[in-house]
Amino acid sequence: MSQYLPIVVLMVLAITFGVLSFAAAKLLAPSRPSTAKSAPYECGIVPTREPPQRFPVSFYIVAMLFIMFDIEIVFLYPYAVDRGALGAYGFWAIFGFSVVFFLTFVYEVARGGLDWGPIVRDRDLTADAAMVSPERTATSTVRRVGTEGRVPENAA
Amino acid sequence: MELLVFVIASGMVLVGAVGVVAMRNPVHSALGLVLTLFGVAVHFVAMEAHFLAAVQVIVYAGAIVVLFLFVIMLLGVDTAEDLSIEPVPIQRPLAVIIGVGTVVLVGTAVIRTRDTIARGPELEASGDSNIRLLARNLFSDQVLAFELTSVLFIVAVAGTVLMTRKQKRVAPDRDRVGS
Amino acid sequence: MNVVALLAADPLLDGELRWTPLLIVVLKVLVIFVLGLVGTMFMVWFERKVVAGMQNRIGPNKAGPFGILQTLADGTKLFFKEIMNPARSDPWVFRLAPFLAFVPAFLVWSVIPLGGDFTEGRDGTVTWFGQVTRVQLADPPVGILLVLAMSSIAVYGIMLAGWASGSKYPLLGSVRASAQMISYEAALGLSLAAVLLSAGTLSTAGIVAGQNSLSNWNLVATGFVPFFVFLVAVTAELNRPPFDLVEAEQELVGGFHTEYSGIPFALFYLAEFMNTITMSAIVVTLFLGGPQPITIGETTLSIGFIPGALEGTLWFVLKLLAFLYAFVWFRATLPRLRYDQLMDLGWKFMIPISLGWFLLLAAIRTGDANQWNPVVVVVSSLVLLGLGYLLFVAALRVSARNREREGAMF
Numbered sequence: 001m002s003q004y005l006p007i008v009v010l011m012v013l014a015i016t017f018g019v020l021s022f023a024a025a026k027l028l029a030p031s032r033p034s035t036a037k038s039a040p041y042e043c044g045i046v047p048t049r050e051p052p053q054r055f056p057v058s059f060y061i062v063a064m065l066f067i068m069f070d071i072e073i074v075f076l077y078p079y080a081v082d083r084g085a086l087g088a089y090g091f092w093a094i095f096g097f098s099v100v101f102f103l104t105f106v107y108e109v110a111r112g113g114l115d116w117g118p119i120v121r122d123r124d125l126t127a128d129a130a131m132v133s134p135e136r137t138a139t140s141t142v143r144r145v146g147t148e149g150r151v152p153e154n155a156a
Numbered sequence: 157m158e159l160l161v162f163v164i165a166s167g168m169v170l171v172g173a174v175g176v177v178a179m180r181n182p183v184h185s186a187l188g189l190v191l192t193l194f195g196v197a198v199h200f201v202a203m204e205a206h207f208l209a210a211v212q213v214i215v216y217a218g219a220i221v222v223l224f225l226f227v228i229m230l231l232g233v234d235t236a237e238d239l240s241i242e243p244v245p246i247q248r249p250l251a252v253i254i255g256v257g258t259v260v261l262v263g264t265a266v267i268r269t270r271d272t273i274a275r276g277p278e279l280e281a282s283g284d285s286n287i288r289l290l291a292r293n294l295f296s297d298q299v300l301a302f303e304l305t306s307v308l309f310i311v312a313v314a315g316t317v318l319m320t321r322k323q324k325r326v327a328p329d330r331d332r333v334g335s
Numbered sequence: 336m337n338v339v340a341l342l343a344a345d346p347l348l349d350g351e352l353r354w355t356p357l358l359i360v361v362l363k364v365l366v367i368f369v370l371g372l373v374g375t376m377f378m379v380w381f382e383r384k385v386v387a388g389m390q391n392r393i394g395p396n397k398a399g400p401f402g403i404l405q406t407l408a409d410g411t412k413l414f415f416k417e418i419m420n421p422a423r424s425d426p427w428v429f430r431l432a433p434f435l436a437f438v439p440a441f442l443v444w445s446v447i448p449l450g451g452d453f454t455e456g457r458d459g460t461v462t463w464f465g466q467v468t469r470v471q472l473a474d475p476p477v478g479i480l481l482v483l484a485m486s487s488i489a490v491y492g493i494m495l496a497g498w499a500s501g502s503k504y505p506l507l508g509s510v511r512a513s514a515q516m517i518s519y520e521a522a523l524g525l526s527l528a529a530v531l532l533s534a535g536t537l538s539t540a541g542i543v544a545g546q547n548s549l550s551n552w553n554l555v556a557t558g559f560v561p562f563f564v565f566l567v568a569v570t571a572e573l574n575r576p577p578f579d580l581v582e583a584e585q586e587l588v589g590g591f592h593t594e595y596s597g598i599p600f601a602l603f604y605l606a607e608f609m610n611t612i613t614m615s616a617i618v619v620t621l622f623l624g625g626p627q628p629i630t631i632g633e634t635t636l637s638i639g640f641i642p643g644a645l646e647g648t649l650w651f652v653l654k655l656l657a658f659l660y661a662f663v664w665f666r667a668t669l670p671r672l673r674y675d676q677l678m679d680l681g682w683k684f685m686i687p688i689s690l691g692w693f694l695l696l697a698a699i700r701t702g703d704a705n706q707w708n709p710v711v712v713v714v715s716s717l718v719l720l721g722l723g724y725l726l727f728v729a730a731l732r733v734s735a736r737n738r739e740r741e742g743a744m745f
Contacts, residue, residue, distance in 0.1 A: 040502035078291035110730035116675035218487025
């Protein structure tokens, strides 16, 4: 246990440093609070909306998956450190474990658990070639784009 | 020295545990839980179970309580919930009964078996002996339990998917242009 | 095996504690503490100066020679700045968060081997005041896991800072940041497992001792992939560019520390730059042999006129500077990622790759030990990895198709 002694000493020193800094700032720094100063920072605009109360569920899924990975990692470490003594049996044990783990992860991915952001659509550019051309028109330097995606195709 | 560490660690555990129950704000309760888990980690170190102490901090404090905090933030319960309204009326008396029952059970178990609890073999104080012994145990005698742990993953992921990714019935989508 | 077991402890603290060892411990703690602060000051100056150079500016040049005292001036100034308490903040947690950020940053220093005597095959111990010890603060049995534990505590600092501010941008920044940090912590942990596989010990001193020649450096011994995964994961874990979405100014003002001012802000800043140094040091320790000199085959590149004990420190600092420069270089060069790109890179690329690579390494090593046919081992491993890859791609396809059908949920 004495191996941890220096770490504890360092921790105490670090905390003392923080507390002393706070105390010094209390003595040295001015304290003139005002309503405007202590209002939530909104780049100078008066806050009109509350801070968000709810977050996308994706964050929860990430945290859940992280627990799984943490557990997997925690099991990998004993194997990694003692691989020499565990031999082939240990390898097959960790292999089987990891395969099940990986399949679970794949299932989660397939069900869209890790999808973020907008849908990425790959557009077939050859089909749009008539409408969208990289060449500039004679009258403007702006690239010509079609109306595709804006007006219904069968509207006309 | 050992006594001092024990007292400090137990103090952390108890203060944290009381904090979890007594705090009004769920985030403060979660912080109390972190304190408790740290106290347990210190106990592990005092008992020369170094690897378990590290796991305690990495998995419990680093992952599980983070998940709790996410859920607290996710649902916005930290500001919205009124603790005086009980969704399930029976849960408070039930919690008291279970709590007292657990204390009595563990207490009697400790008192009755105090003489028979054998002291484990003294571990070497230093080095990787700790993690090596654990590895040999895990990958020989306990290998079935170890493999079954992976089944827990399936349960966890299936639960997550069921709760969060309900298959939406695809309604005829009038907003989509051109279809 | 016995040697490694012996290595995994600081001989200074074995057995009964006496006054001389205690004095050395106190001395070491003070040196590390001062080194940490001075190193952080230097790092801030270094980053500003190098980025300025890369952008054709001069950078800090007024305070002291080459502006090297600029950070000291800035830090002193912050002592005289008002500590603001936002009206809607949670006072206790608001004060606690900076501590949760910078105390772990300090503690990581304690397991980094900062030097040692490795000349002529010595094992890195030095003798001070008649006591044999290592040039590192402590060598606890958890070793490198202390770093992981500390980085999981550091998540709380950021998360609680944002939550306790009671303001929009800090909250958004901190939720993003903590999801990012835990994602990349998984990649970090998996690539660390590959290092442990080749080192066979948790102790940082043991990991360094095993890398006694260039081909034994874990960079080579683990086949480069874990190194790159680790480096990228570390950059993301540090919230440094190109992964600094936490403080994406255009969207989130200053991120989780928007509402902080004066000394609490200084502590966050300190933690950020100190983490840059310590994590670079961890990369050096894990993959580049730490304070070991460069040995190719039989020849050791030795710096002759420097005493053996100092040489280790010199090598360590040289390797460290290379990584510090690389981090600054990243910042000056790479544009910031979008959040979904960040998450995809972490979860859909780095994590599967490091898991697969770990299993490949384990298979090869086990095959070596059991005289399996190496060709069969490699071919069957590659086939399995290929299958896994195909499965994963199929999963991505399915998920993309479902999203297309249902419309994006967010």
